[in-house]
Amino acid sequence: MYRPFLLHRPLSPPLAWLGLSVLIFAACLVGIFARPIGFLSVFWPANALLLGLLVRYPRLARPPAWVAAAVGYVAADLVTGSSWSMALWLNGANLLGATAGWLVLRRLDERIRRLQRTISALYLLLAALTASAVGALAGCGAAPVYFNSPWTDLLSLWFSTELMNYMLIVPVVLAAPRADDPPPATQEVPLIWRVAPVSSLLLAEGVRTVIGGPGMLAFVVPGLLWCALSYSPFVSSLLSLVVCLWTMAGVATGVLNFTPAHASDVFSLRVGVTLLALGPLAVACASAARAEALRRLDHAVRHDDLTGVLARRAFLQQGERLLARYQRESAGLAVLMVDVDHFKQVNDQLGHDAGDQLLIGIAQAMTSALRPQDVLGRLGGEEFAVVLPDASPAEAHAIAERLRTVVEQRPFGTAQAPEQHATVSIGLVHSASLGGDADLDTLLLAADAALYRAKAEGRNRVMTG
Incomplete structure (x- = not known):
């Protein structure tokens, strides 16, 4: 390097x-x-x-x-x-x-x-x-x-x-x-x-x-x-x-x-x-x-113009490369789907500028909590995705919890709400749970299903698929 x-x-x-x-x-x-x-x-x-x-x-x-x-x-x-x-x-x-x-x-x-x-x-x-x-x-x-x-x-x-x-x-x-x-x-x-x-x-x-x-x-x-x-x-x-x-x-x-x-x-x-x-x-x-x-x-x-993380297409391309490299290795690879809880209320009550600032702050918080080799991307709206290469299921769950905690504990101040706080719900799936032939789309769908279970059970939590 x-x-x-x-x-x-x-x-x-x-x-x-x-x-x-x-x-x-x-x-x-x-x-x-x-x-x-x-x-x-x-x-x-x-x-x-x-x-x-x-x-x-x-x-x-x-x-x-x-x-x-x-x-x-x-x-x-x-x-x-x-x-x-x-x-x-x-x-x-x-x-x-x-x-x-x-x-x-x-x-x-x-x-x-x-x-x-x-x-x-x-x-x-x-x-x-x-x-x-x-x-x-x-x-x-x-x-x-x-x-x-x-x-x-x-x-x-x-x-x-x-x-x-x-x-x-x-x-x-x-x-x-x-x-x-x-x-x-x-x-x-x-x-x-x-x-x-x-x-x-x-x-x-x-x-x-x-x-x-x-x-x-x-x-x-x-x-x-x-x-x-x-x-x-x-x-x-x-x-x-x-x-x-x-x-x-x-x-x-x-x-x-x-x-x-x-x-x-x-x-x-x-x-x-x-x-x-x-x-x-x-x-x-x-x-x-x-x-x-x-x-x-x-x-x-390649990057989202609001948050600075990878845009959807670049994230998918880099995720496919990481999947091809790590899928069959001992530790494997994990995929997270992250969604900001009650984001629509922020836009409706505080305005879209406040919503944008919240997304920027959450992206920065998650970036600071990830490892150098991890890949973070914004798929659209308030939805993010993360690829965790060379991570066991236990390590991936610990990283997901770290993301959830750092977002929950960090204040995201705006002019309309100086002490605004936010939470995220996270769906996690590991490549080992789907076999060695699962592609990135399959992993994302499984992580998305786990994300919806996290929201159904009260939000601000990590669910494993």
């Missing part, structure tokens, strides 16, 4: 800020060790990581977070031998750039920030351009002071590396799996088709290694687009990050030195790599938006 790699309990703010400081410190060390001697880093992930975390976790974006990040930035420079003035200047520019990008993204709809809308990639590009420009403008004045080079060269190199880093790293952070994400659709796809897109990337890498030439940058585009159509935005962004960094390293090895002497070539390479990642990112966002729309449509079709 799909389990996102996430903490189930959020960290306390002090621990979160301490973790942020340590993470920025480590990311800065990665960037510092990637610096050419006497100049800026070839790859600087810290700013993009900071922006992604602040946007992904809005509660983290408080003044202490910026202080913690600043401590991480400056500490990394100081322990690697930089002067205080250089560390403060360059890292002040880093913080300004990340803050500018955060201001662009912070008020967007959550689905846009999670890369689940077709426009997500464009907003991310706007934020990356803004952050890169602000950071580069704030830091370029350091070039003649610390690097003995024109400020225009530092402006070009800073802007291009930040633009590339933001477009490659921030999507990975924003789209990383969360606890409330639905299972990925790729689980229902045969294994050969799940690995085919990433295999095409490996093939493209091999082909361009053999062929080479100026067109080698585009060899991986079809594979990246296929991955964007086949995988989640997170997986697609992660693959883009790996492929684009590998592409940049492959092009630059032995050809480019990431210093002012090659500023125009480096600028062209980094912008090209950024655009290489932008196309698959836009496709992945559009694909995610389409998948979400299909999920919403499927949910609307």
Whole structure:
């Protein structure tokens, strides 16, 4: 079963800020060790990581977070031998750039920030351009002071590396799996088709290694687009990050030195790599938006629009599947028919809105009392049905009594009747009592007959058929 790699309990703010400081410190060390001697880093992930975390976790974006990040930035420079003035200047520019990008993204709809809308990639590009420009403008004045080079060269190199880093790293952070994400659709796809897109990337890498030439940058585009159509935005962004960094390293090895002497070539390479990642990112966002729309449509079709439980047709389909699986097993399967007692009186005396609220509350109460594997559906009006897989007759009766009790004890307040209470009558039948060949319709009819006996004997009770 799909389990996102996430903490189930959020960290306390002090621990979160301490973790942020340590993470920025480590990311800065990665960037510092990637610096050419006497100049800026070839790859600087810290700013993009900071922006992604602040946007992904809005509660983290408080003044202490910026202080913690600043401590991480400056500490990394100081322990690697930089002067205080250089560390403060360059890292002040880093913080300004990340803050500018955060201001662009912070008020967007959550689905846009999670890369689940077709426009997500464009907003991310706007934020990356803004952050890169602000950071580069704030830091370029350091070039003649610390690097003995024109400020225009530092402006070009800073802007291009930040633009590339933001477009490659921030999507990975924003789209990383969360606890409330639905299972990925790729689980229902045969294994050969799940690995085919990433295999095409490996093939493209091999082909361009053999062929080479100026067109080698585009060899991986079809594979990246296929991955964007086949995988989640997170997986697609992660693959883009790996492929684009590998592409940049492959092009630059032995050809480019990431210093002012090659500023125009480096600028062209980094912008090209950024655009290489932008196309698959836009496709992945559009694909995610389409998948979400299909999920919403499927949910609307399969679920009752009032109570949120399964609609009749979907309940019958899922019940048949469970019956085919559990009918002949040792524990078997049970079916409950549940009817709200005196529901017509509620509608007549308090109105249909009160009746609707009562049905919603009863459905929520029963859902809370069922096991995760149990299936609840609304068959129509005030009538519900439940399938209890892998339940013995005694276990099924205990669950039915639990449903009856939780409904009886829970108040269902409405504007017309703040302390309204309700009861349900339940008919129960177990597959073992009807033999191994009974279908779901037969079980429902038997449970319905038991339900009518429960009503005839005074309601608010469980009767077994």
